[in-house]
Amino acid sequence: MNDTWEKLYDTVRTKEFQSIQDNLAKSSDLAIITVDYKGRPLTAHSECSSFCEKIRTIPEYAKLCEKCDSHGGLEAARSKEPFIYLCHANVIDVAVPIMVNDMYLGGIMAGQIRLDPSESEVEIEQIYRPSDLEGLFTDNPMLKADYDELPLVSFHKIEATAKILQTICKYMVQNPGEKLLDELTSSVEGFNHFEKRNNLTNEELLKPAIHYISEHYSEKIRLKQLAHVCNVSESYFSRLFPKNYGKNVTQYINDIRINKAKLLLSNQEMTVNYIARVCGYDDSSYFIKCFKKSNGVTPQEYRKAIGQ
Incomplete structure (x- = not known):
């Protein structure tokens, strides 16, 4: 297990892996970060939104952000599947677990997006009581502007990205090292192909x-x-x-x-x-x-x- 974790750690700390994560974030409009089992970042945050950066500077909201991240990761580890959820700030996040022999090593966390209004009937679990955003936005009009700038993404695209991230997590523990990087490159290219399909009527x-x-x-x-x-x-x-x-x-x-x-x-x-x-x-x-x-x-x- 220690050997697997060390190889995993070495892989995600490479510039190549960071580049792949950055490119996938740009392609999907989702912010992405890879963390260990304690939630500590293993990579730099790719495409982190201004809204999430600012709301985490407010102590009471930052605590809720951490609770949401923790709960999302644990729920994904429990189900061993990607977990798509709404955080307390009505922002969609995705937690994808990295598992070895039923042990949670860490995960890829993505999101910081809003659901496309045309899919308002889609039900997404909200794991914490929504924050008083109206009051927060009244006091912080710039924060409201940042919230409105969050990407609007279809549920189809969110699911597709979650599946790719799940594939990445599986390759992490099965094929650490250079082979993993080759496979991840193929996955990102496959996602770009999906993006072209997603432009179809x-x-x-x-x-x-x-x-x-x-x-x-x-x-x-x-x-x-x-x-x-x-x-x-x-x-x-x-x-x-x-x-x-x-x-x-x-x-x-x-x-x-x-x-x-x-x-x-x-x-x-x-x-x-x-x-x-x-x-x-x-x-x-x-x-x-x-x-x-x-x-x-x-x-x-x-x-x-x-x-x-």
């Missing part, structure tokens, strides 16, 4: 899923598959899809299947049971129920009507 981003549904509507389609072909997380896909299409993905798939069924019902030789299976319904009674809900008539009644 919602419709362009979801296009692979729409194509997948049109090709596989007769099969069982899982949310995980659709998110994967779009190269986004399941949670982000679930939020984005209804925003763009006015219905959730299950409803969309069902509509596609029902429309396909309506076309097939014109063929009098195909049984309803066969059409149900071809359109992705294992249970013909469920297919009939969905069809009637969508069209007001059963498949047989629809077939009779179009045959007249």
